[in-house]
Amino acid sequence: MRAKMRKRGERGDRGDERAVSAGASERSGRPRYEDGRAASAAPKRTRNIAGVGGWRVGALLFPALLGLTVFVLGPALVSAFTAGTDKTLTGPSFQWVGTANLREAFHDPDFGKSVVNTLLYCVLTVVPAVVVGLALALATQKVVRGRGALRLALFLPVSANLVAIAVVFAYMFDPSPKGLVNTFIGWLGAQPRNWLGDESTSLPVVALVGGWRLTSFVFVVYLAGLTAIPASVYEAADVDGIRGFARLRHVTLPLLAPTTIFLAVFTTILTLQTFETVAVLTDGGPFRSSATIVYYIFEVGFTGSFRIGYASALALLLILGIVLIGIVGSVLGRRARERAARIDETGAGLGADGDPGLALAGVGAGPGIAAEAAR
Amino acid sequence: MTQPSAPQPSVPQSSAPQPSVTEPSVGQPAGREAGAPAPRAGRRGRGRLAGLAGRAVVLALGVFFALLPFVWMARTAFGPSQSALSLTANPIPESVSFHAFQRAFEEAHLGRALVTGIVVSLAILVLQLLTAIPAAYVFAWVPFRGRAAVFGLVLATLLVPSQVTAIPNYVTISALGFANTRVGLVLPFMTSAASIFLLRQYMTTIPVSVLEAARMDGLGLLRTLRTIVVPLSMPAIATVSVFSFLLSFNEYLWPLLEARSPEIHTPPLALVTMMNSPSMGLPDFAVLSAGALIISLPSLVVFLVAQRRLTAGLTGTGVGG
Structure with a gap:
């Protein structure tokens, strides 16, 4: 692939370079080059303004592509292959077993339990996080004095070290009647509970830790979304007498809809991969009541009999789920952006720059990508 | 404004009627001239007051719950020893000391872990910049046939969960002889599609004329x-x-698999190890909190210092419209 790319780069170097420069200078109003070849048909991005070509293109790309190929793309393909084998981490030899692993997954009660747990976890974290995060972002909007400190406080959970915070939550939810949470519910007249050691509360408590952090993340993204709404839209609404709750319902929320859909998709994908909090707080217990999909994959592949073949098959199913959600989100997102663009009659261009698939691209990255992809 | 010591930012009651950023008073009908309390007395006044109160409550609760774990972490860390048997929910510590911090450093070898964590994160950062900047430049400004496809492939790598690549990466790193080494902690993160993407978005905004010149x-x-x-x-x-830096410093899964010997444990790993195997008897929550606080500090400092720049950088990547 690399060789091909380089060859094409060379050709571009010789053939298109001058035409491209001509196009660029045309745009900037300077005289064209003598050969006068029209480059106007080419969109901006295809003009080689940098004048770089040949082997140098390959050299610039090589380190990045090497890293991604060796440590991400390659492993993903290897993983897809391993999913069809009975490979273990310790055993030297393995055999192709076809779809046996996938069939096993569909009859594996522990996997079924982890899927149910993960979906429950998603609902318990995503819905409250999006609602509360939006409420907080809207509420901070009009604050002028202390706005910086306020935002900082609400940003903090995002920057927290998840493991450290999970440790703190672990003793806040200590089963002892003197634990922080048990003391609090004691005031309300309730009996102390063994929060993390009880099948009915272990998952909700883990979800609380995840949701606490996710809310802050949602807040950050909504804040970016709100700042992108041009003042002129609000002015127009005000002229039309649309204020207060009506404005929230008919102007702000529809304009934020692309952000909301992005957030719903992104945070769902994020929570489908929950691992750290479970590993630190409960080890999936008690009785698998808090084991998520990724935690189960970890257990299958890296503990016990180290069945990485089966673990890869489970991971493959997870990726399929993620891609599916991403595609649905991408379609919904495009529709929401179109609607938002119609509401924004001021022509400020809100929501015009929606790159389908970008929401997908934000997976696993920080809030920066998220904010970017939210556009 | 980057001082962390402001747990109670002014709740908006007093300030809310003032003009906000997204709602400049310019061009608004006279009846909504902001600032003066007079218009609030009118028909819409009660609704506005209710809205204000609602906002204040939402913000107060939000700030309270956002800070509670941090406050509790600090309170426990500076307080006396606490085990599961001697827990207390008293918000004021009986005595204040740095003893727990000292023990955390000794028992969890946090000093060593912090050095490892910072060195590894910085190495990852340098490698990522060295690989991502040239690639981003190509994707922004150097056309070649098939570029869109290659860029698409780069973005597609963002879809692959790290748990999926962890297994084959462990095999690769072992084969290269880097298992259980710091190099092994760094290598799999040597480049980042997310960084390439962000940089590329920003680089497309460089004016054509500058590059031409x-x-x-x-x-x-x-x-x-x-x-x-x-x-x-x-x-x-x-x-x-x-x-x-934040992502690498807080990474948990990969070090958990790769760093088998305690000498190269990263901070989160060292903390969890201490929690699961306390040096004597029950875990001491004061020591754990001190440890949690210590390993949170680098991220918090980086975050606080960078907060402003961060927003500026985000704006430049196309977010600011």
């Missing part, structure tokens, strides 16, 4: 990168650096 002046590729592209992309580079 560089070319007419006969600047070579490397000099263009060093003297034009990198300085002009500084806000995005800062943003990418901060996110990269």
Whole structure:
């Protein structure tokens, strides 16, 4: 692939370079080059303004592509292959077993339990996080004095070290009647509970830790979304007498809809991969009541009999789920952006720059990508 | 404004009627002239007051719950020893000391872990910048046939969960002889599609004329990168650096698999190890909190220092419209 790319780069170097420069200078109003070849048909991005070509293109790309190929793309393909084998981490030899692993997954009660747990976890974290995060972002909007400190406080959970915070939550939810949470519910007249050691509360408590952090993340993204709404839209609404709750319902929320859909998709994908909090707080217990999909994959592949073949098959199913959600989100997102663009009659261009698939691209990255992809 | 010591920012009651950023008073009907309390007395006044109260409650609760774990972490860390048998929910510690911090450093070898964590995160950061900046430049400004496909492939790598690559990566790193080494902690993160993407978005905003001028002046590729592209992309580079550092410093799964011996444990790993195997008897929550606080500090410091720049960098990547 690399060789091909380089060859094409060379050709571009010789053939298109001058035409491209001509196009660029045309745009900037300077005289064209003598050969006068029209480059106007080419969109901006295809003009080689940098004048770089040949082997140098390959050299610039090589380190990045090497890293991604060796440590991400390659492993993903290897993983897809391993999913069809009975490979273990310790055993030297393995055999192709076809779809046996996938069939096993569909009859594996522990996997079924982890899927149910993960979906429950998603609902318990995503819905409250999006609602509360939006409420907080809207509420901070009009604050002028202390706005910086306020935002900082609400940003903090995002920057927290998840493991450290999970440790703190672990003793806040200590089963002892003197634990922080048990003391609090004691005031309300309730009996102390063994929060993390009880099948009915272990998952909700883990979800609380995840949701606490996710809310802050949602807040950050909504804040970016709100700042992108041009003042002129609000002015127009005000002229039309649309204020207060009506404005929230008919102007702000529809304009934020692309952000909301992005957030719903992104945070769902994020929570489908929950691992750290479970590993630190409960080890999936008690009785698998808090084991998520990724935690189960970890257990299958890296503990016990180290069945990485089966673990890869489970991971493959997870990726399929993620891609599916991403595609649905991408379609919904495009529709929401179109609607938002119609509401924004001021022509400020809100929501015009929606790159389908970008929401997908934000997976696993920080809030920066998220904010970017939210556009 | 980057001081962390402001747990009770002024709740909006007093300030809310003032004009906000997204709602400038310019161009608004006279009845809504902001600031003066008079218009609030009118028909719409009660609704506005209710809205204000609602906002204040939402914000107060939000700030309370956002800070509670941090406050509780600090309170426990500076307080006396606490085990599961001697827990207390008293918000005021009986006595204040740094004893727990000292023990955390000794028992969890946090000093060593912090050095490992910072060195590994910085190494990852340098490698990511070295690989991502040239690639981002190509994706932004150097056309070649098939570029869209290659870029699409780069973005597609963002879809692969790290748990999926962890297994084959462990095999690769072992085969290279880097299992259980710091190099092994760094290598799998040597480049990041997310960084490439963010940098590329920002680099497309470099004016055409600047690059043209560089070319007419006969600047070579490397000099263009060093003297034009990198300085002009500084806000995005800062943003990418901060996110990269935060992500690597807080990474848990990969070190858990790769760093088998305690000598190369990263901070989160060292903390969990201490929690699961306390040196004597029950875990001491004061020591655990001190440890949690210590390993949170680098991220918090980086975050606080970078907060402003971060927003600027994000704006430049196209978010600001």
